[in-house]
Amino acid sequence: MVFMEKRVCVVGLDGANLPLFRHYFQNKVPNMILTNMRTILPPYTPAAWTSLLTGVEPDNHGIYGFLKLSRRGRIPRIVYNTSFDVKFPRIFEILSAYNLKSVVINAPLTYPIRGLIRPKNYVVVSDWACPKLYLWPPRLNLRYKEYLVPPPHEWWAGASVEEYVKTIQDYTRNRLTIYYDMLEEIDWTLFFIIFSETDWLLHRLPQILRGHATNAVRNLFAEIARFIARACTISDLTIVVSDHGFRRKKWAVNVNRYLEKYGMLKFTISPSHKRVRYSMSAKNMLKFSILTLADVASKCINLEKLLRINALRRKIRLEVDLTKSKALMLECDGWGVYALNKNEIGKLRDILSSIPGVIKVYSKEEIFRGPYIDEFPDFVIIPHKEIEFRVSPARPYLSRIEEGGHDFYGIFGIYGDEVQSKGALPHEVSILDITPTILYYLNLPVTKEMKNRIIKSIFTFRRKVEVSEKIKLLHKLARYKSFK
Structure with missing residues (x-):
């Protein structure tokens, strides 16, 4: 299948930091340029991934955690955040407004579909926190139904380490069938995928951070690294990111x-x-x-x-x-x-x-x-x-305890034919820089607030940054749907 437009693949390694990537992944993608990425406060999955996908802080997209305390009635209520609660357009919604297609895999808060803006232009594979496993559009459910196995996210559960790693391995190999198919066969401008396996394992086995991983864990990471390497051959620009880092907790x-x-x-x-x-x-x-x-x-x-x-x-x-x-x-x-x-x-x-x-x-x-x-x-x-x-x-x-816990510094890696050689990346980038930089690469407008967040130094080209009101209109739509 031949695709003419620029294509960007973003691979999220939940919880990964720079030393972890260099130790377990870089040998499969040796030409990827790497640096540290500072996340937001709190360094927590729902807030951080939503900030990465929107380019704005939590107070501008409305997501702090998976849960929230609603004080709208006489008695406070604990409720789940959903796609309706995201009050700023995410990058796949922005691209859809320009009739560009996306594949979105394992991103939090993509359920229900009716809470997303213009979903006709993207494919969605539900994440581990979704109340039910699904694919969008519905016709894909029949094709991939056997691969929608329950995610083993309960790292604290009673299984032995060996059993738990084996369960994650089986899960990942199963899901990779879907991932490779969509990477290679579907028409897309943006392919966005999150591997949560890194987060689950780092919580349970913090010794991985020091390079002391079992062969089973190394093999699992190698399979994910091979997927990243394949993405580098298919897309024009490949970015590896995380929502936060990890460190040992005592x-x-x-x-x-x-x-x-x-x-x-x-x-x-x-x-x-x-x-x-x-x-x-x-x-x-x-x-x-x-x-x-x-x-x-x-x-x-x-x-x-x-x-x-x-x-x-x-x-x-x-x-x-x-x-x-x-x-x-x-x-x-x-x-x-x-x-x-x-x-x-x-x-x-x-x-x-x-x-x-x-x-x-x-x-x-x-x-x-x-x-x-x-x-x-x-x-x-x-x-x-x-x-x-x-x-x-x-x-x-x-x-x-002997566990891993969240830290402020994750990873940013980039590879592509219009990417500068080593030395062009700053020592540290922000999680808020990713979406503006992708829009700039795709020659799409950004908001006035995003204009100064573009990492221009990593590219061999320079172009005028266009500022558009379209994202602001989508922002108003996102605010409106949160009241539905």
């Missing part, structure tokens, strides 16, 4: 346990017949199963009530009571804490500052200036570099 600090200790977080209890790791009930309360009486006793829950529900013989479930709680951390990797009682926001800040391992506490207004922060956490707490946060009441206040 201690886990349970923020919600400390909030409960200081009276800011309240639970209700009920019998449980099965373990619930982390979910949302119909009443919009976080649920956690407690498996032993010792766990329960450590929470000082009324013993008479425990006996009344026969907790000595049965598991019980704790549910975060949003009607009585004053503060809550929803997602540990997002570093955000919601204040449910605005009258005690000063007290909450003092409590957060006193939690071990917290080196800085910011209000959301100190970080964000944009229009879409109403449903953002009220505070962002920055952990010490060796600290990972926890949220489950079944976990202790403080525990020793």
